[in-house]
Every structure is written in structure tokens, then in C-alpha cells.
Amino acid sequence: MDKTNLLNTIQTEYARLEALLTPLREAQICTPPSAGEWSIKDAMAHIAAWEQICTRWLDEVVRGITPRPVERTDMGSNDRIYRENRDRSLAEVQEFFRQAHQRFVEQVEILVQTLSEEDLNTPHRFAWTRDWPGDTLVAVIADNSYEHYQDHEQQIRGLLQAKS
Numbered sequence: 001m002d003k004t005n006l007l008n009t010i011q012t013e014y015a016r017l018e019a020l021l022t023p024l025r026e027a028q029i030c031t032p033p034s035a036g037e038w039s040i041k042d043a044m045a046h047i048a049a050w051e052q053i054c055t056r057w058l059d060e061v062v063r064g065i066t067p068r069p070v071e072r073t074d075m076g077s078n079d080r081i082y083r084e085n086r087d088r089s090l091a092e093v094q095e096f097f098r099q100a101h102q103r104f105v106e107q108v109e110i111l112v113q114t115l116s117e118e119d120l121n122t123p124h125r126f127a128w129t130r131d132w133p134g135d136t137l138v139a140v141i142a143d144n145s146y147e148h149y150q151d152h153e154q155q156i157r158g159l160l161q162a163k164s
Contacts, residue, residue, distance in 0.1 A: 001121065001138050003112040010108065013146035014101060017047075017153050024160075026090055033159050038082065040159060043152045045085035045093050046078065048100035054144035055100070055107045061137065062107075062114050108141060 001009075021029070024040065032039040038046070057067035070077075085093060112120065120137045135143075 002117055003120070006112065006120070006138060006141065007105070007108065010105060010141070010145045013149045017149045020153055020156060028160070028163070030090055033162055040156050041090055041093050042082055042086060043155060044097045045088065046081050047148055047152055048093075048097045049081040049085070050144045050148060051100040051104040054140065055104045057140065058107045058111050058137075062111055104145065108145075111137070 021040070021044070029040045029044075032042070053070060060067045085096075088096070115137070123136055
């Protein structure tokens with residue numbers, strides 16, 4: 001994928017997700033469908049946390065450092081992300097969601113200015129994770145941004161349909 005399409009896809013898919021979230025009432029966002037399931041607010045915090053983690057990885061790549069793995073003591077585990085954010089107010093999660101995305105986009109812009117399209121699309125060995133052995137930076141970015149937004153957009157649409 002070329003640099004322009006990468007940035008445009010991130011912004012387009014984020015805007016779609018925001019358009020879905022914007023008209024929702026607080027109760028729709030904060031109420032889980034049933035006990036033990038995530039609310040929309042929880043999904044927003046989850047997306048923001050993974051953008052934050054990916055921002056760190058991309059910064060490390062730009063600085064020539066092999067990205068550090070996500071560890072259980074880090075904010076990497078989905079369960080940990082949930083536990084750390086479930087009691088935050090909606091306003092706090094919304095701000096986290098916006099700020100994490102803004103920082104993420106800024107870091108992607110730095111990355112695309114620093115590396116060639118070939119570097120972005122060449123498989124890299126992320127030895128610290130089995131999920132991405134030999135994936136490209138574009139694939140890592142996609143997994144933690146627009147593909148992630150799409151996954152949770154479908155989840156949110158399903159939650160909204162189930163509640164109506």
C-alpha cells in the first residue's frame with residue numbers, strides 16, 4: 001500500500017467509526033449488553049489502548065530500535081486494558097480515544113516521512129511476537145487501526161441492533 005492510501009484509509013475508517021459513535025446516548029455507550037460483556041465504551045478504550053501500543057512500536061522503528069513486546073505487565077493484554085479502563089468515565093474514555101488516535105496518526109505520518117514505501121511494505125521480522133512473523137509495517141498499522149476499527153464497528157452495530 002502506498003503512503004497516501006495508508007493515511008487516507010486510517011482517517012476514512014476512523015471517521016466512519018466516529019460517525020457511528022457520535023449520535024449515541026451515554027446509556028447506549030456505557031451499558032454492556034449483558035454481564036461480563038464489553039460496552040461500547042470498553043471497545044473504545046480497547047481501540048485507543050492498541051493505538052497507543054502501536055504508536056510506541058512505530059516510534060521505536062523510527063528510532064532504529066526493535067519494538068518491545070507487549071507483556072502482561074504492559075497495557076497489552078485485552079483483559080488488562082478492560083480492567084484499567086472499565087471504571088473510567090465516558091468523558092475520560094472519549095478523550096483517551098481521541099488523543100490516542102491523534103498521536104497514532106502523528107506517529108504514522110513521521111514513519112511514512114522517514115521510511116520508503118518499500119520499507120513499509122517489506123516483511124519485517126518481529127521476533128517478539130508470533131502473530132506477526134514477517135509481516136510488513138503496513139500490516140501492523142492496519143491491524144491496529146483501520147482493520148481494528150472495522151472489527152469493532154461490526155461489533156458495535158451488532159450491539160445496537162440487539163438493543164433495539
